Amino acid sequence: MASYKVQVATGNYLLGGTFSRISITLVGTQGESPKQELNNSGRDFVRGAVDEFSLPCEPDLGSLLMIRLHKDPYLFFPSDGWYCSYVKVKTPRGDVYTFPSYQWLEGHGTWSLREGTAKKIADDAGNQLLLDHRKEELKKQQDFYRELEVRLKGFSGLRDSWKSLEDIHKIFWFNKTPVSEYVAEHWLEDSFFGYQYLNGVHPTMIxxxxxxxxxxxxxxxxxxxxxxxxxxxxxxxxxxxxxxxxxxxxxxxxxxxxxxxxxxxxxxxxxxxxxxxxxxxxxxxxxxxxxxxxxxxxxxxxxxxxxxxxxxxxxxxxFHVHEVNTHLLEAHFLGEVYVMATLRQLPRCHPIYKLLIPHTRFIFHINTLARTSLLHPGGFLDKAASTGREGMVQLMAKGTQTTTYASLCLPDDLQQRGVTSVPNYYYMEDGMKIWTAIENFVSAIVGFYYKCDAEVKDDPEIQAWVHEIFTEAFLGRESSGAPSTLETKAELTKFLTMIIFCSSARHAAVNSGQFDFxxxxxxxxxxxxxxxxxxxxxxxxxxxxxxxxxxxxTCTLLVVLSVVSYPLHEQGRLGHYPDEHFTEEEPKRHIAAFQERLAVISKTIEERNKKLALPYSYLNPVLVENSIAV
Missing domain, CATH: 3.10.450.60 (Nuclear Transport Factor 2; Chain: A,)
Structure with missing residues (x-):
């Protein structure tokens, strides 16, 4: 009897393992296996483990298309979550198939995972099983994800005036940085006032x-x-x-x-x-x-x-225009729409889903924390900012009517603002290097999966995705300049570059220096x-x-900004993709080339910074998150 070798990887996350009974069904071009339990002697599916199993299967299943993971109750253990990273299956012929998961499987039920090769809907033409799977997956995603409301929250305390600038220094000590000390020393200087509009926390307005x-x-x-x-x-x-x-x-x-x-x-x-x-x-x-x-x-x-x-x-x-519109609206809340559209309109097997998903990590988490811990009525803006919550809502409403696609695309933004020749504009210099690196990477991925412009235009999932972003992020405003359809590889590449750049580098530029300044x-x-x-x-x-x-x-502001400016985790670094959603060799080579370009950019920035009295490091790729994680 033929035997299939199965590897199951459990993520190295707190509570990532499971006590549930795990079974598998293999689905191939020539049939499917019976449901079989994955069970070795001892404990399986513990945090960080890769478990191996042997499955007897009499008929040849042909090329494997997908697997079904079944998670059922075991004895009296309660329902739990399980983080399944991936499943690999080696056939009796020696072929190895990878089925990426990288998701929490909550409760009990059955989850279908497709073989990892990225596929557009046109690639599934003629295979009703795979077409039905795409449709069912998107239906579940669309039912699950709902657009979220903006809520606000914060702090309160003493209402005394400061007696002197020296008194402000007394509370300034608790979390100083080299940049914040430089600011305290030079804040009165006109040259430093102007410098901040180029290389401070809001370098996108001048x-x-x-x-x-x-x-x-x-x-x-x-x-x-x-x-x-x-x-x-x-x-x-x-x-x-x-x-x-x-x-x-x-x-x-x-x-x-x-x-x-x-x-x-x-x-x-x-x-x-x-x-x-x-x-x-x-x-x-x-x-x-x-x-x-x-x-x-x-x-x-x-x-x-x-x-x-x-x-x-x-x-x-x-402070108000930066915090409310440039940071909250254009980074966090528009970023949330990009993620929502990706989850709702692109199945997990779609190449653009695989490209974007690493750049979506934590945004729902951080935006939910912001809504429930910082931004709800009676919170931070109501107790520490002059607009209060109501003013903030009105300011953001104005921002939704003025944000443009060009302002989010760095080359277009710099050109429209007329600042391309401004010297010592490190946000521009470093940002353009990163934009170009992202653009080259995205262009290579798009070119691998889309052989001509017509394949972009005729991809209904991509068109539904961009239309949702146009409708929800740009409110359907033609005046925004945002596309509602994508008809060429170049248009798709630019749009994807914008999303990745805004989710990583642009957010780093307007977020990471908040406490410093x-x-x-x-x-x-x-x-x-x-x-x-x-x-x-x-x-x-x-x-x-x-x-x-x-x-x-003052103390309220410092506490909040010290929290949102913390250093990144190593796994979240720009261009670092520990979850291997792409299984083909060519995308992996493009990822490696992207990482090499970013390493060169990082070295260039570090060499320049050695010569500066005030280094600009917010766009050093090793300090930039893949996604809006804080």
Whole structure:
């Protein structure tokens, strides 16, 4: 009688093993085996184990197509979960088939696993068994996954003002980093203020200014002293050396009261000058989009604390746009839609499912924790941020109407913002290296499974997938520029590159430095307790301390940001795929080539950073997660 050799791998996770009775059915082109229990002497299916079994089977089953794993009760043991990594089967002819699982099998029941070769729906044409399996799997996934609501949560505490900057240092010690100490030392410097819009936690907003907006009446005389005697504002505009940050999206966003004390927010416009030294220097700040007698334009030549206060108001605005829209919306919540569409519209055997699934790990977990532990009503935003929960919801609603596909595709984004020639823009330099590495990898995978553009256009699962993303992430807005269909290999490659880049590198750039740049609270306040100044000449250190967040709000922010900025786990590193969803040799070679490119990028970044007073490491591939895991 013929014998099939079966290997079953149990994941090395806490409680990954099972006490249930495990049986298997082999399904081939010439029939299927009877259900047979997998049982050796002693304990099987323990955490991290690879168990081997021999299955007698009289008929030749032909080429194996799938297996069925049956998980049934054993004695009086309760129902449990089992993390099955993979199953390998060696036939009597010596052929080896791999059936990837990499999932928790909860409770009792039967799970069908396909042979690991990635297959588009067109590849299953003529095999009703495999077509039915695709359909049944997607039906189960679509029934299970539901779009999730946004909820908010946080903390509370003391409401005293800070007595001095030295007092802020006293709570700053508990989790300092080299970057946070640098920030505390240099936060007042204009060059460092500008640096942060290139290489800080929000490097995606600054853009070239070709003409001064009519509602920002900066005159050449105002900034002449900052530009120097041999040039002028008009000359620098023509040279392309003037840049702008515009927080118009904050207009009309309501603010809240914290312990009965009204909090405030402004919608600033800030002008920058790229000087001959390659420094991005702030030139002028206006704290409203409606100019008037009580809306002064603040300048670097003003009194120290007037100018400092204007920069603090700008950093408050930056905190809200960064945290709510760039981080929460564009990374976490759009990322959740990408994952949801992948799970709901692509069967596990689809090559694009296999490509994307490592970049989806933990997002439901971290987003659920955010909703239940940080973001629910009465939580962090209601107790430490000037918008409160209601303002945050309105700001995010505005963000959903303004986010564009181009802003998420790094080459397009840089081009549209006019910043491709800005020097010392390490987010751009490192980001483009990673984007190109991802694009080359994705292009190779797409090219292996799709031989021509028509195969992309005619793949109904891919079209359902991209349409769900267009509908749910971009709200069906044609103005977003996001595709609702994909008709070429190039379009599919770009879309996949965007998803992987935003789930890994872009998220790292806007997340990993949060504690570094906010630990020194005056550099990144989440709220301010006095209204924006209507005149110059009144600010002092004392008035700034009365304006900055109180002790409780500061500590709340630091605790939250210290949690979300923790280092990654080794298994989650970009390009590291411990779960082998691809079983063919060519995709494995492309993965290895991708890892080699990332290693070269990492070495290049580390060599450059040795020469910098403040290293930029947020896009070093060894520090970038595969997915949005925090």
């Amino acid at each position: 853009r070239k200014c070709t003409e001064i907006p009519p509602n920002f009446p900066v005159t050449p005389e105002m900034v002449a002293g900052c530009l120097g005697p041999s040039t002028s504002l008009q000359k620098e505009l023509k040279k392309g050396n003037i840049f702008i940050i515009d927080y118009k999206i904050l207009e009309g966003i309501p603010t809240c009261k914290l312990d009965g004390i009204q909090q405030y927010l402004a919608a600033p416009i800030c002008l920058f000058y790229l000087n001959p030294k390659g420094q991005m220097m702030p030139l002028a700040i206006q704290l409203s989009h409606t100019p008037g007698p009580e809306i002064p334009i603040f300048l670097p030549t003003d009194r120290k604390w007037d100018w400092t206060l204007a920069k603090i108001w700008t950093k408050l605005a930056n 906010a630990a020194w609270m005056p550099n990144t306040p989440a709220t301010l307790r006095q209204p924006p100044p209507k005149v110059k000449g009144t600010a002092s250190l004392e008035s700034i301390l009365d304006t900055l967040p109180d002790v409780s709000s």
